[in-house]
Amino acid sequence: MSASPPAFSARHVVAYAYRRSVGPVLGRFFTELRDRRIVGNRTAAGRVLCPPMEHDPETGVATAPDFVPLGPGGVVTTWSWVSAPRAKHPCAHPFAWALIRLDGADTAILHVLDAGSESRVRSGMRVRPRWRAETRGEIQDIECFEPEERA
Amino acid sequence: MRDVAVLAFAQTPFKRRENTRSEVDMVMSVVREAVAASGIPRREIGFTCSGSSDYIAGQPFAFVGAVDALGAWPPISESHVEMDAAWALYEAWIKIQTGVCDAALCFGFGRASMGTLPETLTLQLEPYTLAPLGIDAIGMAALQARAWLEKTGRSERDLAEVAVRSRRDAKQNPFAQLRGDFEVAKLLAEPTLASPLRKHDCPPISDGAAAIVIAADDVARRAGPRPVWIRGIDHRIEPHHPGMRDLTLCPSAALAARKAGVDPARIDVAELHAPFTHQELILREALALPPRVQINPSGGPLAANPMMVAGLVRIGEAAEQIRAGRARRALAHATQGHCLQQNLVCWLEGE
Amino acid sequence: MSDRGPVKSIVTPTHLEYEYTATGAQAEFLHQIGQGRLKGQRCGECGKVTCPPSGACARCGVPTSEWVDVSDRGTITTFCIVRVPSENIELKLPYCAANILLDGADVPFIALLQECETSEVRIGMRVQAVWRPREQWQPSFENIRWFKPSGEPDVPVEQLGDWV
Numbered sequence: 001m002s003a004s005p006p007a008f009s010a011r012h013v014v015a016y017a018y019r020r021s022v023g024p025v026l027g028r029f030f031t032e033l034r035d036r037r038i039v040g041n042r043t044a045a046g047r048v049l050c051p052p053m054e055h056d057p058e059t060g061v062a063t064a065p066d067f068v069p070l071g072p073g074g075v076v077t078t079w080s081w082v083s084a085p086r087a088k089h090p091c092a093h094p095f096a097w098a099l100i101r102l103d104g105a106d107t108a109i110l111h112v113l114d115a116g117s118e119s120r121v122r123s124g125m126r127v128r129p130r131w132r133a134e135t136r137g138e139i140q141d142i143e144c145f146e147p148e149e150r151a
Numbered sequence: 152m153r154d155v156a157v158l159a160f161a162q163t164p165f166k167r168r169e170n171t172r173s174e175v176d177m178v179m180s181v182v183r184e185a186v187a188a189s190g191i192p193r194r195e196i197g198f199t200c201s202g203s204s205d206y207i208a209g210q211p212f213a214f215v216g217a218v219d220a221l222g223a224w225p226p227i228s229e230s231h232v233e234m235d236a237a238w239a240l241y242e243a244w245i246k247i248q249t250g251v252c253d254a255a256l257c258f259g260f261g262r263a264s265m266g267t268l269p270e271t272l273t274l275q276l277e278p279y280t281l282a283p284l285g286i287d288a289i290g291m292a293a294l295q296a297r298a299w300l301e302k303t304g305r306s307e308r309d310l311a312e313v314a315v316r317s318r319r320d321a322k323q324n325p326f327a328q329l330r331g332d333f334e335v336a337k338l339l340a341e342p343t344l345a346s347p348l349r350k351h352d353c354p355p356i357s358d359g360a361a362a363i364v365i366a367a368d369d370v371a372r373r374a375g376p377r378p379v380w381i382r383g384i385d386h387r388i389e390p391h392h393p394g395m396r397d398l399t400l401c402p403s404a405a406l407a408a409r410k411a412g413v414d415p416a417r418i419d420v421a422e423l424h425a426p427f428t429h430q431e432l433i434l435r436e437a438l439a440l441p442p443r444v445q446i447n448p449s450g451g452p453l454a455a456n457p458m459m460v461a462g463l464v465r466i467g468e469a470a471e472q473i474r475a476g477r478a479r480r481a482l483a484h485a486t487q488g489h490c491l492q493q494n495l496v497c498w499l500e501g502e
Numbered sequence: 503m504s505d506r507g508p509v510k511s512i513v514t515p516t517h518l519e520y521e522y523t524a525t526g527a528q529a530e531f532l533h534q535i536g537q538g539r540l541k542g543q544r545c546g547e548c549g550k551v552t553c554p555p556s557g558a559c560a561r562c563g564v565p566t567s568e569w570v571d572v573s574d575r576g577t578i579t580t581f582c583i584v585r586v587p588s589e590n591i592e593l594k595l596p597y598c599a600a601n602i603l604l605d606g607a608d609v610p611f612i613a614l615l616q617e618c619e620t621s622e623v624r625i626g627m628r629v630q631a632v633w634r635p636r637e638q639w640q641p642s643f644e645n646i647r648w649f650k651p652s653g654e655p656d657v658p659v660e661q662l663g664d665w666v
Contacts (some may be wrong), residue, residue: 007170007523007524007525007529008529008533008641009522010524011521012209012517012520013519013520013524014206014517014518014520015515015516015517015518016516017514017515017516018513018516019434019450020278020511020513021510021511021513022279022510022511022512026279027508030509030512031508031509049395051392057390057391058390064536073649077298077394078295078297078398079294079297079573080290080293080297080345080346080347080348081345081346082290082344082345082346083342083346084342084344086285086287087271088273088285089285089540097286097290097291097345097378098294099292099294099298099393099394101394105395107392107395108393108395109394110280110281110284110286110392110587111393112284118346121248123301124300127467127604132652135515136325137506137509137512138283138512139279139283139284139285141284168523170523170525171525171526172525172526173524173525173526173556175556176525176526176557176558176559176565179558179563179564179565182563183563193563208520209520209522210522218554218560219557220558220559221563222559222563222564223560223561223563224560224561262523265520265521265522266518266519267518267520270518271518273517274518278514279512282514283512283514364636412650463656
């Protein structure tokens with residue numbers, strides 16, 4: 001037998017594409033995104049959730065059936081600057097992750113903030129969505145958010 | 152409630168890349184060591200539970216392959232959680248409480264070096280509105296870190312000090328991976344990965360395995376001289392979406408501690424599964440640990456963070472503090488999900 | 503409102519890359535098959551041979567270290583005929599996947615059976631490996647393209663021991 005066991009490495013890719021049914025609540029959210037609008041929905045206690053959910057995440061009670069138009073702009077509640085984006089990141093140039101509470105919502109959505117430089121980003125700043133040229137009915141129809149205020 | 156004790160804890164030295172031993176080899180070594188040290192004959196282990204995730208090394212049904220190390224003939228009662236092995240211990244504890252068995256073996260393993268861990272962990276996110284954005288584990292943690300710094304007025308220096316202390320304490324731990332003396336100023340001069348987090352704020356990628364044997368009542372007392380009793384254990388989870396939680400608090404850890412009957416005033420030492428520096432500070436507050444309580448004498452996850460194992464290791468290290476006579480009562484914590492979404496707390500006491 | 507109808511589903515592609523390192527017994531097995539040899543490990547406690555080896559005896563839960571030669575001929579212990587297509591399997595349907603107990607081994611493993619009508623496959627059938635040309639050999643199980651009937655007389659089921 002060989003004196004010491006050799007080590008072998010092999011590149012191995014796990015790749016698959018699931019088609020996920022979205023149901024009536026997220027379905028409506030994505031349908032509105034396709035038309036460049038953002039909606040949320042309401043819990044029994046009146047808290048406006050975005051993204052909309054079938055049930056209140058705190059109580060488990062079903063949310064109200066109607067949808068609430070939001071934004072389009074909102075406020076950054078927290079953020080993180082990525083100066084060296086990874087290959088799988090949605091932006092090839094430096095950008096920020098941000099939690100954004102859209103006008104009319106009580107919760108924040110997570111998305112990308114393309115602000116040009118870290119010095120332009122701060123919690124509390126106002127941002128608005130930049131829409132993709134061809135929308136498909138998915139969260140990436142919002143290409144990213146950008147500062148409302150011109151640089 | 153039955154009294155359940157930790158009888159033995161075994162771990163592999165944690166490494167950036169385990170290229171010599173397979174998962175089966177690592178599990179074999181910790182399982183044999185823990186069972187031998189427990190004083191319980193192998194045939195009297197009534198239940199075995201493991202924690203691991205196939206996505207870590209990209210090997211489907213990896214946990215089934217690991218059963219090769221157990222000698223599952225005649226057939227054994229065995230289960231698995233696609234989670235940190237701390238939850239495997241919880242399941243084993245439930246089996247003992249419900250009278251299914253008197254002694255159980257829990258283990259965890261993983262070779263995260265085989266993949267690109269921060270990207271693998273993107274798949275832990277809800278697949279409709281979060282995962283498609285491609286946010287990785289460090290980005291998620293960074294959102295929480297900034298929110299906490301802004302709310303508390305604490306600084307990136309405070310975070311760096313957690314990293315420096317952890318890796319200095321890890322010098323005493325022969326199993327830890329990142330050990331040594333670092334200078335806060337030098338660390339703060341490094342670039343951020345996802346601001347405000349720098350490399351030192353993040354856990355290392357670690358390969359390894361660990362095992363714990365637990366047993367009840369007289370079985371534990373007969374087995375060996377120094378059972379370490381699990382006086383309480385509980386776990387709680389918060390909503391998944393980061394925009395629907397207050398990321399600066401950890402109510403699930405606080406609630407788990409309360410339900411487990413933790414009295415912070417009586418805790419001597421704590422092993423916290425806080426993979427990011429700011430998370431230790433959030434947890435210290437959520438668990439109301441007094442300043443005198445030493446956190447992570449082992450070095451904690453900032454010194455070695457074997458995925459699916461690090462939480463179980465916290466329980467083992469907490470038990471070791473008691474067994475070695477360095478503490479009377481210890482708290483151990485484990486977490487799953489991003490930004491401390493799900494938390495397990497247990498507290499241990501010597502005989 | 504668009505006339506594309508409401509969104510009913512989204513497609514979420516996943517792509518993860520790994521560099522998997524084979525170690526210990528796995529690595530030695532690959533090294534050996536890379537040279538056209540099949541090797542298994544014998545358990546020091548129960549004496550059973552596992553090929554391909556994992557470094558442990560699955561029955562006894564002990565490390566294994568003794569290497570033994572294993573033939574590239576064996577016997578079918580069970581099989582199934584697959585009639586359902588699969589994205590990354592480019593085989594004509596139906597095809598046969600069989601559990602094969604190699605001569606010298608005590609644990610069967612699953613492999614593809616070809617060069618045989620599926621209606622002819624039976625438990626006890628003798629098979630042999632069909633190797634790729636030597637110049638294509640890598641440290642990989644893919645050196646064996648598939649198994650085919652060897653033409654030897656069947657092994658009676660009673661003689662297949664624990665494995666049927």
